[in-house]
Amino acid sequence: MSDRLANLPAPLEAEGVWKNVFSYHPMDVELARAEGVHLFDTKGNRYIDASGGPMAVNLGHNDPRMRAAVEAQMRDFAYVHPVLANRPRAALCNAIAEVAPEGLNATYLVSGGSEAVETAVKIARQYWVGAGKPEKHKVIACYESYHGMTLGTMALSGNAATMRPFDPMLQKWPHVRQYSDHLKPAHLDRDEWAVECARDLERLIHCEGAHSVAAFIVTPHGCGSEYGVVAPARYWEEVRRICDEYEVLLIADEVVTGFGRTGEWFGMQHFGVAPDIMTMAKGISSCFLPLGAVTVSDAINEVFRAGTPFIHGFTNGGNALSCAAGLQVIDIIKEDGLIAHCREMGERLFAQKERLLAHPTVADARGWGLFMVLEMVESKASREYFAPEKQAEQLFQSLALKNGLVFYSTLYGARRRPLFRRGLPLWVSPPLTISASEIDELVDRLDRTLGEWERMLGVAGV
Ligand SMILES: Cc1ncc(COP(=O)(O)O)c(C=O)c1O
Incomplete structure (x- = not known):
């Protein structure tokens, strides 16, 4: 000290x-x-x-290996503006692509979970503009969910009590109920009830107009009163079916569930359902240094590669020390099994x-x-x-x-x-x-x- x-x-x-x-x-x-x-x-x-x-x-x-990795990077350089190529950023993005669900390969680096969610939402919006569907702008989230504390992410989080003081400043996004074991009627089994719950999303998309809905953001681990509830795979399959049918991007907020916490690299891997966009933070650097990330599907990446410039950027996104920490976390998770x-x-x-x-x-x-x-x-x-x-x-x-x-x-x-x-x-x-x-x-x-x-x-x- x-x-x-x-x-x-x-x-x-x-x-x-x-x-x-x-x-x-x-x-x-x-x-x-x-x-x-x-x-x-x-x-x-x-x-x-x-x-x-x-x-x-x-x-x-x-963990001394974390100290060593960050110190080694610090000896070369701690920070570089993203206009210059730098290996720590590239290496971390490559390492994330190796462990992310198949088809999610391109990563944007930020400093934490709220920034990751903001970034994911902006990617979704710009994707639809770039793909020639500029009416698609609404983001559906779950009641009582938590996606962060910025004004943008609070508007997604569906907790009226915490949103109240900021009400005039928040976008009014549509919200839907999540899967709940507690509310399951006795005459339905979990899979039947899972389909019922997922179809609320379909009804909401109809009400809002599919032409206006850009994305559905959801955590694999439930939220609020249902925090930690593992919905049946059937719920996620139905959500995926609905998102595909109405051209709504599925954003999995894996800020908590990512990097091994649930016994897989990512929570959605338990269900065999891949999102279009995945947000990460927390375990990505085990909080040794501030880091967050958004990984997108190849289809989304394609639109940006074809010329849509992403209007975004944070000074510390991809900070080289944070990248070194993230890379070392992935190596340690692998090395130590x-x-x-x-x-x-x-x-x-x-x-x-x-x-x-x-x-x-x-x-x-x-x-x-x-x-x-x-x-x-x-x-x-x-x-x-x-x-x-x-x-x-x-x-x-x-x-x-x-x-x-x-x-x-x-x-x-x-x-x-x-x-x-x-x-x-x-x-x-x-x-x-x-x-x-x-x-x-x-x-x-x-x-x-x-x-x-x-x-x-x-x-x-x-
Ligand atoms: C699911 C989820 N998304 C986003 C966030 C926001 O992350 P941060 O606190 O790093 O901004 C959190 C934080 O707890 C979270 O649990």
Whole structure:
């Protein structure tokens, strides 16, 4: 740590060192260092990084190979304007093409997930203009989805509560429901219900006018109340059929599911359905450095190659250090067999889900790979989360910290009201490098945390 950091006044509280940091409310724990799946605070306490940051840290923390790769690049050059050819950018795009679904080969580099989604939407729009269908401009997304925090991506994310303050500034995109196991009528099987859910997209395209719809953006892992729900492949096949029939581009937002998190390189590979455009961030660099990317199909690329100039660009898109980090992440995932390891550790995690489901506040435990989402509720009967005034999320976080677990939390339960009352997702998504004993330790600590939380909240049946 530099002297400048070491000499900051303690304690780190609102009126101390944080006073010049805008809109940021840290927990009491201050991070000192991180190693593997562990985080260490300034008092020497050890925590498991149970959600891998925000489902983003796919490698272990502080991997020396990452440091070496970035340092090596730094010795050559850290940055170059995109008008000059540079190998780190080319090498990363080649490496992404090798692992991306077949037919998706050309990549545009950016600095994060929101930028990737903005870029994907602009590519979709310009593709249709270039392809001679300039009326196609609308982008359909799912209710309660999350695609980022810029004005453009917030307009796509279908959460009225968070959008409200920005309402006059947001484009009003059409939204559609997503696949839901919870709402499935008993007389339909999952596949029949999947087709029903997908056909809502078809109905919406009809209502909007297919001539005006450019794209449908969707996450492979569900969203909001259905976060972590793995829809049947039948849902995705039907979505693909609909998109093809009405000439609507399918954008898979793989910001969370990309780079091995679900036990495949990308979430859509589980379903055997390829999107036209794929967005990536988070695990692409394991957050060692800011990086995001958009990969497009050859058919889309063709229109731009034929002369449509893409009106876009960010100063730090394709920053050489970020490229070096992304390239090294892909190499490490391959060298260490992390996709297979993720599947194996995921099986071990999911084999223990009954222990978690035995809690009255855990209504569901779902997902794949090392991506388990618990649906946390006040009661399984109502399937609703605690009222905001109970401060249940804050309490859960502090108990988890006491028990040596750091969970990602948006502390956004309150912000979902009044529209969304259903259970709140808790992400169990540690780095893919986690060992079997660390998985068991994580589940033990989580089990204990849930019990203490329920007792303190006075949950019935504890
Ligand atoms: C599915 C999805 N898309 C986009 C984003 C935005 O990514 P970023 O926070 O890097 O801008 C997120 C962030 O959590 C996400 O989960």
